[in-house]
Amino acid sequence: MRKRLATAAGALLAFAASLLAAPSAAQAQPQTRAQAPSPAPAGAQAAPGFHVAGGRLLDANGEDFVLRGVNHAHAWYPTRTAQALKDIKALGANSVRVVLATGDRWTKNDTADVAAVVAQCKQNRLVCVLEAHDTTGYGEQAGATTLARAVDYWIGVKSAVQGQEKYVILNIGNEPYGNSGYAAWTSDTANALARMRAAGFRHTLMVDAPNWGQDWSFTMRDHAAEVFAADPERNTVFSIHMYGVFNTADKVRSYLDRFISQRLPIVVGEFGGMHSDGDPDEDAIMSSARQLGVGYLGWSWSGNGGGVEYLDMATGFDAARLTAWGQRVFSGADGIKQTAKEAGIFGDGGTTPAPASCSVDYRLSDWGTSFNADVTIRNTGTTAVKGWQLAFAFPGDQKLGSVWNAKAVQQGSEVKATHESWTETIPAGGSVSFGFNGSSTGSNGVPAAFSLNGAACAKG
Known part of the structure; x- marks a missing residue:
């Protein structure tokens, strides 16, 4: 320069x-x-x-x-x-x-x-x-x-x-x-x-x-x-x-x-x-x-x-x-x-492997052309997770809007959400939550599957 x-x-x-x-x-x-x-x-x-x-x-x-x-x-x-x-x-x-x-x-x-x-x-x-x-x-x-x-x-x-x-x-x-x-x-x-x-x-x-x-x-x-x-x-x-x-x-x-x-x-x-x-x-x-x-x-x-x-x-x-x-x-x-x-x-800057078991609760509020989703990730394992990425796919033509308590990127239907500094750690037996709004055409719905740091999670 x-x-x-x-x-x-x-x-x-x-x-x-x-x-x-x-x-x-x-x-x-x-x-x-x-x-x-x-x-x-x-x-x-x-x-x-x-x-x-x-x-x-x-x-x-x-x-x-x-x-x-x-x-x-x-x-x-x-x-x-x-x-x-x-x-x-x-x-x-x-x-x-x-x-x-x-x-x-x-x-x-x-x-x-x-x-x-x-x-x-x-x-x-x-x-x-x-x-x-x-x-x-x-x-x-x-x-x-x-x-x-x-x-x-x-x-x-x-x-x-x-x-x-x-x-x-x-x-x-x-x-x-x-x-x-x-x-x-x-x-x-x-x-x-x-x-x-x-x-x-x-x-x-x-x-x-x-x-x-x-x-x-x-x-x-x-x-x-x-x-x-x-x-x-x-x-x-x-x-x-x-x-x-x-x-x-x-x-x-x-x-x-x-x-x-x-x-x-x-x-x-x-x-x-x-x-x-x-x-x-x-x-x-x-x-x-x-x-x-x-x-x-x-x-x-x-x-x-x-x-x-x-x-x-x-x-x-x-x-x-x-x-x-x-x-x-x-x-x-x-x-x-x-x-x-x-x-x-x-080393310690990376994500810790996801717990052996986790669950995700995805609560959808749909208003036709727009929607809100509140997502809760529960760590049902015995080890805290420090640093996380949650991956899922929208089931239709949803477009991601504003996000809070996390950062998220959409590519096609696929969404990857990562923690903010204040939501970085999911304690053993604990949970963190984030949310986002978006727009949609046609039918809306809950994603079929979720993975946390590459490991599949149950749907809450």
């Missing part, structure tokens, strides 16, 4: 705003239920770490994982990294996106350096999203390099990340096209994924959008399914960067909804509260991410220059001097402290 500065031309951003404001022909048509992306080919080995299933990012324990963290510019401030990661973790983050340089534009972060970063992330119980930054704005920015060269870099430092699939996600190249030549994004990204797999990488791979990451041309949005299918392991996550193009709640939500409806994994890999190309709607970005169970990584911890110093979260890398932006990201509504959950691979 430090290198983005004054990049996107005003005319193109105005065009982007008009594109995002008006729905495309496809958006204007009635939406049918999305089909899940095709699974990995038969006979493919199970992923050894993070993996994508049903449009969601799962950790090595098979638990839903939502990135909640920030970016750190390690490539330019390597001596700051050790303390930065400690501070970022202490403020509640579960992940960090680390800027690396391939040597094409900035001084290369070599194999030993990358290995040290991974070790520091693990020591701080942070999921490490490593990204190659030299691709930023290719086709428009002088000195930027290609995705193909980024793949060369990853192959060169492979030994630093091999075997770390449970802890590391590889973001192949940052913002791989500017506002010129971006039509090549689809084929170049598909080729990069294929080469990474051919080289033996089993990690979850993350791919950034073109147009300086903001995809105002909808190139990534409209070709994401094609690119996902190009990954032999079907283990790719898409990353949108939200700055001035995403200046209204409608633009934020409509973009994310397109991925959710296609059951394609999407994260907000960068976003800010202000920017030289416009005023992002950070409240909408963070609230939509919470409502949809989408990950986000704010830009950035510290060290911004060239006129975008307001994107620093910590003044002078000092965690005791958080800026207004830093306070917003970490402690504000829908912020990191409120919504982050540590990856289960680190």
